Amino acid sequence: MKIKQISIFLENKRGRLYEALKALAEEGINIRALSIADTSEFGILRLIVTDPEKTKEILEKNEFTVKLTNVVAIAVKDKPGGLAEALKYLYDANINIEYIYAFVEKSGEKAVVVLRTENLDKTISILQEKGVTILNWDHVLAL
Amino acid sequence: MQFWHKELETLPRQKLEELQLERLKKTLQKVYQKVPHYRKKIQDSAINPSEIKSINDIKKLPFTTKEDLFVDYPYGLLAIPTERAIRLHTSSGTTGKPKAIFFSKKDINNSAELIARSLVMTGATKKDILQNSMTYGLFTGALVMHYGAEKVGILVIPAGPGNTERQINLMRDFGTTMLHITPSYALYVASVIYDKGIDPKKDLKLKRAYLGAEPYSEETRRKIEEMLGIDIYNCYGLTEMNGPGVGFECIYKEGLHIWEDNFLMEVVNPETGQSVSDGEIGELVLTTLNREAMPLIRYRTRDLTRVIPEPCKCGRVHRRISRILGRSDDMFIVKGVNIFPQQIEQVLMGIKGVAQNYQIVLEAFDEMVVRVEIDRDLFDGKIEKLVRLKEEIVDKIRSNVMVKPKVELLEPGTLPISEGKAKRVIDKRTI
Numbered sequence: 226m227k228i229k230q231i232s233i234f235l236e237n238k239r240g241r242l243y244e245a246l247k248a249l250a251e252e253g254i255n256i257r258a259l260s261i262a263d264t265s266e267f268g269i270l271r272l273i274v275t276d277p278e279k280t281k282e283i284l285e286k287n288e289f290t291v292k293l294t295n296v297v298a299i300a301v302k303d304k305p306g307g308l309a310e311a312l313k314y315l316y317d318a319n320i321n322i323e324y325i326y327a328f329v330e331k332s333g334e335k336a337v338v339v340l341r342t343e344n345l346d347k348t349i350s351i352l353q354e355k356g357v358t359i360l361n362w363d364h365v366l367a368l
Numbered sequence: 369m370q371f372w373h374k375e376l377e378t379l380p381r382q383k384l385e386e387l388q389l390e391r392l393k394k395t396l397q398k399v400y401q402k403v404p405h406y407r408k409k410i411q412d413s414a415i416n417p418s419e420i421k422s423i424n425d426i427k428k429l430p431f432t433t434k435e436d437l438f439v440d441y442p443y444g445l446l447a448i449p450t451e452r453a454i455r456l457h458t459s460s461g462t463t464g465k466p467k468a469i470f471f472s473k474k475d476i477n478n479s480a481e482l483i484a485r486s487l488v489m490t491g492a493t494k495k496d497i498l499q500n501s502m503t504y505g506l507f508t509g510a511l512v513m514h515y516g517a518e519k520v521g522i523l524v525i526p527a528g529p530g531n532t533e534r535q536i537n538l539m540r541d542f543g544t545t546m547l548h549i550t551p552s553y554a555l556y557v558a559s560v561i562y563d564k565g566i567d568p569k570k571d572l573k574l575k576r577a578y579l580g581a582e583p584y585s586e587e588t589r590r591k592i593e594e595m596l597g598i599d600i601y602n603c604y605g606l607t608e609m610n611g612p613g614v615g616f617e618c619i620y621k622e623g624l625h626i627w628e629d630n631f632l633m634e635v636v637n638p639e640t641g642q643s644v645s646d647g648e649i650g651e652l653v654l655t656t657l658n659r660e661a662m663p664l665i666r667y668r669t670r671d672l673t674r675v676i677p678e679p680c681k682c683g684r685v686h687r688r689i690s691r692i693l694g695r696s697d698d699m700f701i702v703k704g705v706n707i708f709p710q711q712i713e714q715v716l717m718g719i720k721g722v723a724q725n726y727q728i729v730l731e732a733f734d735e736m737v738v739r740v741e742i743d744r745d746l747f748d749g750k751i752e753k754l755v756r757l758k759e760e761i762v763d764k765i766r767s768n769v770m771v772k773p774k775v776e777l778l779e780p781g782t783l784p785i786s787e788g789k790a791k792r793v794i795d796k797r798t799i
Contacts, residue, residue: 264755290744
């Protein structure tokens with residue numbers, strides 16, 4: 226139930242994000258979700274893409290520093306409190322979230338939330354127990 | 369523990385300093401009388417040679433720089449008639465004129481004497497066989513070593529550099545026990561030995577190697593030692609000071625003994641010329657105390673090192689210096705503090721998560737920016753880890769050089785790859 230996310234180290238300099246995305250565009254990689262965590266001099270670009278292994282290869286060929294990491298993607302109702310409810314389960318279970326980002330799926334009924342926690346297996350089991358929809362790879366590709 | 373000249377190597381410190389003073393006075397009188405350029409320099413300074421009362425008085429004399437060697441080029445600094453000079457050596461002279469150094473018969477003998485001391489200090493005896501793989505020619509390295517080894521009674525194979533196949537055959541056929549070689553060539557020869565399926569520990573008789581003429585790290589030393597199953601000794605010298613044999617490691621390999629009865633050493637702040645305290649990094653300044661043809665007074669070597677003041681376990685009174693840390697031209701000043709890139713480099717080398725390459729940029733308002741590439745293999749996608757890494761670098765540099773840097777983490781491959789003379793420091797400050 227874990228899905229693969231691509232993390233790319235980016236120096237905070239002009240055109241660097243564009244170069245990364247251009248390299249992927251040229252090879253026909255489609256981006257499903259994107260987030261950037263940054264400090265004043267550098268950032269980490271996180272992507273959910275159609276083909277993570279190939280993406281890694283392309284980026285490394287272009288001399289980017291890349292790491293594949295596992296994350297969990299969940300679907301929450303696109304209404305007030307939708308995400309809070311899911312997070313409460315993790316809070317109660319004492320699981321820390323390292324980072325989180327979200328996007329709304331095409332139909333607009335559900336929001337997809339990508340989560341990285343300190344313990345992914347435990348996160349999955351708790352969320353499943355509470356009936357939260359966890360997306361598998363096919364779901365992600367269909368988004 | 370074996371000695372070549374036990375009396376001079378172990379005489380009490382006070383006696384050594386008396387000998388230094390006596391030789392210093394003689395040297396100064398000589399250059400004052402025989403070398404017009406020195407006479408003028410000394411006349412312009414605050415002291416007369418006859419007023420020298422202690423070795424510390426040398427600090428009142430002016431420095432000699434490499435530019436002085438070009439003033440009355442090529443014979444101007446000779447303190448003997450040219451017909452008494454019997455050998456010429458020059459530095460590489462890649463830019464402009466080479467530095468020309470002349471030897472009298474006594475100088476040749478004396479430089480060999482210092483090499484003999486140095487080799488015996490590392491355990492060599494006349495039973496050893498030295499393969500001398502340095503360049504024979506204008507360069508001092510091979511010839512000075514050659515004469516010194518012969519003095520000990522060592523069989524010398526004057527192999528010179530290159531032709532690796534033949535080097536290895538010589539080692540095998542004649543049972544070479546010692547090598548005199550540059551670090552980079554030693555690494556190459558070692559790898560070829562392995563490629564040929566030769567087991568150096570079984571098939572060769574190598575015991576030790578003397579490495580010099582190029583900077584190399586402690587890591588490289590250990591690597592070659594392991595590959596060949598030998599002991600490697602650091603040696604220091606420069607053409608202007610006879611070449612090899614100025615400083616040498618003893619069997620403890622904890623710094624290089626400078627033969628202080630022949631060279632008066634000072635370590636100074638390259639900017640101010642003032643002596644630094646023992647143990648502090650600075651530029652090595654040497655005065656020849658026992659040279660006939662071409663004495664040099666307070667010669668600025670441009671080499672950075674520090675004195676190791678503690679006595680050595682080997683019993684020699686001659687003080688040690690650390691391995692050469694870099695060139696004094698690299699020094700820069702930020703917020704009133706003298707900093708050498710090597711200090712920053714040492715800090716970075718001790719931190720996990722950064723690669724070897726770095727750059728120091730000096731920005732307006734005396735800000736020191738240290739730009740360092742992250743280690744691709746250690747990147748795990750976590751921003752907190754990078755932030756902590758950055759903080760660690762800031763803290764360690766600050767506690768080491770007393771200036772708080774701004775640290776920039778870069779993508780691997782961003783900085784230009786540098787070979788040897790790297791442009792590590794970029795000064796963007798405008799005065």
